[in-house]
Amino acid sequence: MSPNLNPEDIYSQFINQVTDYAIFATDNDGIITFWNEGAHRLKGYTEDEIIGQFFGVLFTEEDRERGLPEEELRVAREKGVYEGEGPRRKKDGSLFHAKVSLTAIYGPDGKQLGFTKVTGDITKKKQLEEEITRRNEDLIQQKAELEKTNIDLDNFIYTASHDLKAPIANIEGLIEMLKQDLTNKKLLDDSSTILLQHVSISVERFKKTIMDLTEVSKLQKDFKESQKKETIQVEAVYEEVMADSGFMFYESPCEVTTDFKVKEIVFSRKNFRSILYNLLSNSFKYQSPSRPCKIAVKTYEEGDHVLLCVKDNGLGLSDKNLTHLYTMFKRFHDHVEGTGIGLYIVKRIVENEGGRIEVVTKENDGTEFKIYFKKEEVTLPV
Incomplete structure (x- = not known):
């Protein structure tokens, strides 16, 4: 230790070098006796201006009128520390939102010597919290x-x-x-x-x-009413849709291939059937007259999802039409019957259950729909 510095000098130098927080001390009556550089920077008062004043000068007029400075002193005397948040005033009259801690200080004999107060500026944090609250509302x-x-x-x-x-x-x-x-x-x-x-x-x-x-x-x-989920056999539903909907006997038959890497999925059976029917129906309806129709249906896992993909080599869609793809009653080809509601229904079903639908398409070069189902554990029969 340098012979020119005693422990009190070291403590004083340390406190003064803390510039991100206002740290000051008062006597037992709240009269300011010590003022660090951080307090000068945060509150605007120099040491000469503030020492000897009652610390209530740092509060708003409203808080002084309701006796908050005295209340802080009382709580700190009785409980040893007062902690709180609220507006505080700077020398120039501007306000900031402060987080404060007022602590009672005692000597070796247990007699109270005064108080120390640490103040932090949390204005930006408070503004961010208020903005988040406002946006949530x-x-x-x-x-x-x-x-x-x-x-x-x-x-x-x-x-x-x-x-x-x-x-x-x-x-x-x-x-x-x-x-x-x-x-x-x-x-x-x-x-x-x-x-x-x-x-x-x-x-x-x-x-x-x-x-x-x-x-x-x-x-x-x-x-x-929350559709009841169950373990679905994907291939069984596919075969049911193909048979019941007459796709196998369509006026322009398609070559349909399947690759069900995921054979079971937990979902509403009725809704899964509706999704598969609408996607297959689109592929059959909008096949290209210039080439043999081919459709590929497959399931597989990808991260936390199970994917159902239906890909065809049909008419496809232009970039312009993509923006209205899921619009109710919107149709892009007039040579086949339909109301244009199928994809709207598919999107609602999927998104209602926390999934999503994606499409990859190019005009006159086919379309691929990808349905992302949230992966859920398959329930085994008892």
Whole structure:
């Protein structure tokens, strides 16, 4: 130890070199007796300006009026330390958010000598916390508004689809009556027959649209009621879809290959079947007229997901059309029947269960859909 420095000098030098925190000392009445360089930098007062003043000068006027400086001294005397957060005032009048610790100091004889106070500026931390809180509140409000919008939309869809069924049935009946009347009066010529056929086809399309609207509403209702998950045999569902949907006897048959590396998946069977049906249906419908149709269906693991991939060599989509791919009732090819609702339903099912859907496509060069299911443990039968 240098002969020119005693322990008190070393302590004083150490405290003064701490510049990120305001450290000062007071006597038992809260009169400031020591002031480090960090206190000067944080609060703006020099040592000569502040020593001898009551430490309450560092508080806001509101906190002084409600007796907070005296309360801090009281708690520190009784409990040994006071800790808290709140606004503090600088010399120039500006405020910062502080984290403070006021500690009672005792001599060797146990008699209290005064207090030391350490103050840190946590303004940026507080602002960040407030911003996070504000954003969370905004997200909660947006979520609530979105849920309300979805409920309103579902109610509208249900009401519209339900209320339109009766008029459509009446129109069908009137068409049949008109056809019978024209036949009885021998007025049903080739032109009238064609017109009635067109009307009937339009009515059938309208009925299909209503059915799809009902399916969308039911999809949301099923999600809210939490579809029961089970262990699905992927190949069995695939064969069921191919047989029941008539894909094996499609007017333009496709060469379909399968590679089920993952043979079982935990999911709602009804929803998995719907996903597979819609993806296969698209591949069959939108095959290219310039080459033999080929479709590849496979499953495999990738990280925390199980993937279902359906790849074809069909018409594909342009970059422009990709942005509207999952839009309800949006269609990009008019030469086949459909309402354009299938991919919307697939996306809703997958995302409702925490998965995602990706697509790789190029116009006139085929399409590959990848469905990411969250990997879950396969439940074995008891």
